[in-house]
Amino acid sequence: MWQFIVRRLLYSIVTLLILSATIFVIVRLTGDPVSLLAEAGARPEDLERIHRQWGLDRSWPVQYVSFLQNIVTGDLGKSFNYRLPVSELYFQRLPNSLTLGLVATLISILVGVPAGIISAVKVNTWWDTLAKGVALLGLSIPGFWLGLVLILVFSVWLRWLPTSGAGDWRHVVMPSLALGWYFAASMLRLTRSSMLEVLGSEYIKLARLKGLPDVVVIAMHAFKNALIPVFTLAGVNMVVMVNAAVIIEVIFAWPGIGRLLYEGIFNRDFPLVQGVVVMAGFMIVGINLIVDILYAFIDPRIRLTR
Amino acid sequence: MTTHADSPHGAERPSARTTHADSPHGAERPSARTTIATHGPLGPGRAATGVRAVIEAAREAPLVPVAILGGLMLVAILADLIAPHDPTLPVKGANVFDPPFWMEGGRTTTLLGTDFQGRDVLSRLIHGARVSLIVGLMGTLVAGGIGTAMGILSGYVGRWVDQVIMRVTDAWLALPALVFAIFLATMVGPSMWNIVFVLGAVYWTRYARVIRGEVLTLREREFVKLAEIAGASKLRVIKRHILPNVMNTATVLASLTIGVVIIAEASLSFLGVGVPPPQPAWGLMLAEARPTLMAGQWWLTVFPGLCILLIVLATQLFGDWLRVRLDPQLRNL
């Protein structure tokens, strides 16, 4: 078991290194940020001074090593645009993104899973078709469109909810709906297929033959096995949502990490983008590591895999 | 999102999950459904069954999705002929924001109304089919091509190549897709083919993982081992045995990701790094027309939205059918 954990840990570290190098290079390939930082009327000397100030005049490998060294001490760099340490900005916004991600994930589970179960149990009936239709809608409507429609209907017409920004529970409803909608659809599909598979398995057939009522069969046996992958997906999705709900955050002026990243990219704010992506990478790689280890606990066979 | 091909929970959007011989979900159980061309374990010398399976399956293709997709492709190809107006120019004699012809103020020359520049919505939808299909299909092809190649390399060649590719895949999956796409679009500039490249570069990782899992399983099969013992070169083994068998999975995955790719194009357009105007693309039309949602010009968002819905529906249905057809064991993809 330990071997497995150590191996996975090493893999995660390598992955993070590759990730940080990738983002480092990509960000620099988008061009020189100084022209956006400097004011109109800046002369070449001014641009050089800014280069030096931010350490941009050093060669890339040197900058990268310095970047890595800083990460280890928890210093993710200082944002060009905000003049604040990136870690401070990230953690300032993190609670908002976590809130949004959590509620959206909850919605996706509460809507997707029951619908998927019903759809699987009543497979090929009109329930199933309805559920599949809803899933389809979820997969084919872009989040920004849904978000704007929600604002129009619930904020402007019905005046039930505030349009944007963060605040109390009323502010969270629409953005998390718009965000979670797509994932609800994919939850639905996964739950459905997972349930179908389990329901078709020998184990369940046996339970049915024994004469147990359907509800019991589903609740006690099918449920558990079918839902492991579903909740895994939910966990991973949530992490993704927390870090990259760019469009929803822009539309709803939600003060989260996605918006931070979006502005960082367009302002060529290297340290900000690098820092946020590395943090996001940490979270994603981290949760995958945890999930893998949990699975290894549950299923010993996995510990033997590469 | 990272999925380890050798772990059984590897699920990702949209629900692509691998089941393996060593997974607790028992991929080895016999298929209870009778199908004309079953995938199943392939024997030696029947390497082409995978392709044949697809062809035979096509004979029983489901009507609705094929009709929709076929129709859309036809529209895309014949766009120049069918579209009543030039999609990039304002229509002479029409105003901006004309409603569809059945409403007050609408005209029969612009059946579905005009946009903020006075351009005909119907013509833009027709030409947009071309762009959306190219972006969707080609983007998926590129992603699928790269991903399959990587997956095969990783799974078959093994050891350090596998490790490197898998770590890179993990790293790329941890990069939020949209962010990555924005970067690339900024770097290489906005154009339709660049968007194809961008989407391919972002989504290949989904394929690599799944294909790798397949290949790992296949590698242990007798007929492959026999071929290796018989002295066939790695390349030959790949070509004759591995590739045809993973094509099923790859095809199913592809059909499921076309929709994702088309929506991604819409998202990129929203952020200003998608297909550049004035080229019509459904996602771009949706993005450009966002303010009109509130202004009451519903036709500017509903019609492109319906088109996207249509193509996603068609590809999903087709993918579902294909999956069940080709291999019931792939039901969980």
Next chain:
Amino acid sequence: MRRSRCVAAALMLIVLASTAASLSSPAGAAARGKLVLAWHAGLASRWLDPQEHDGTATPDNFFTAIHDGLIKNQGTALFDHPALAEKFTVAPDAKSATFTLRKGIKFHNGEPVTPQDVKFSYENYRGAKADVFKKKTERVEIVDDRTIRFHFKEPFLDFAILFGTANVAAPGWVVPEKYYKQVGADGFKQKPVGAGPYRLVRHEPGVKLEMEAFDGYYRPVNVKQLVMTSVPEGATRVAMLERGEADIIYSVPGELVSRVQKLPGVTLAPVLSGSWFLEFPGFQDPKSPFRDKRVREAVSLAIDRRAMNQAESAGFGKVSGNWINNDVQYALEWPEIERNVERAKQLLREAGYPNGFDVDWVTPLPAWYSRGERLIGQLREVGIRARMQTMERGVFFQRLQGGIKEWPGVQIIFHGIRIAGSWSFWYEAHVKCGGFNSRDRLCIKELDAKFEQYERSINPAERKKLAEEIQRAILEKHYLVPVFRHAFVNAIGPRVAAQKWQDVFPTITTGYAYPWEDIKLKEQ
């Protein structure tokens, strides 16, 4: 009984004292209510620090709330309204300028505003045009505890304009020396302390600025709480306005203008803003079709400026003949250019292009693509065929600064910019060889020589003459082709007391709402 009389007397004293106190701070007494502004972009922290003015027309929206300058634009004064300074004089030889500070002015942290702070702010200034000030200033003299004098090496005629136009430069915007040095430039941007009508109470970087009326301000402040929140999506801003979540919103999307106009109690504020004009990079290349003045003129005649204004600004913009806004010093008035497709075609024929020609790219300032498309449509009617080039904003500026090598082939750049103060700032940025935006793309020797003459001159009459000559040359030879001045359309909600929109958006050097202390809510 004696004790109660004492108590009564004490109470009376207290009442008198507090009345006196509240009367002496006009701001604190009257400030009530809350005003919310929905800002249309991100919130860069450097906009809270006048010392690092980035040269764009953006930071003054925030300066006017949190900070104050010696002189600034207010009311009808474009730059010389006395603010922190109660009076100022410029010496007749223009080699010095003297400012006298008001009595009793304070910073938000209670410290008095002293000439020492003024000197520090001036000498430490690192923002736009800092090089100009540094080059021309000999020394800063503190004359007495309220007077400060700037001495220049040579006559500095543009001093007052540069000093007082907040959306060009800000060395005259005073920051507290002690505090600035204590927290450092970065710390200052998180927690700025200024001498303006509002002090920053809460700063969520990139999201929101919450401010409260400063009761030590020398003018009465009407609204107690001022909140500026960043809402990048136009439709959302409009929704906020409709729902009453925002009292002022900036940048109403064109498609929503008519909807906003119909909202009860809402006033549209179409502020005349940036000037849009065409540049022909590489026009001096003998192979370029634009080397011929007639071709450039043909382009100018092919543009339907009225239609552009109508379509892009709902008609609220302005079609003028000069690419330089008329609200700056020595701007030349030029008649509107009427569209004339026939004459344009004729000119093209004369120049040797009877069937028109192809332009590789028309590049509008990102992301104003719809006007680029309209331009292309209009040019097509005279036979000039072009495609639109889109690119990301950062890339556009990079290419601009990269000079002519970034614009190969036959291209047209569709600029949009707003510069206040003086016509010379426009010339410097967009025409002069080596200018920030022009780089090496124009470099018209005769004009640059004249401009140098202008800069050296200390005779206002001569300067005006040169200014007009240069502008006339540019317009007659069509080096730059003006298109229109667009309108930055904002909206004022029902809670704000405004007879007309100019009550909230008064002047022409800035498109934003101000002065913040004067804006009233209806219940007051």
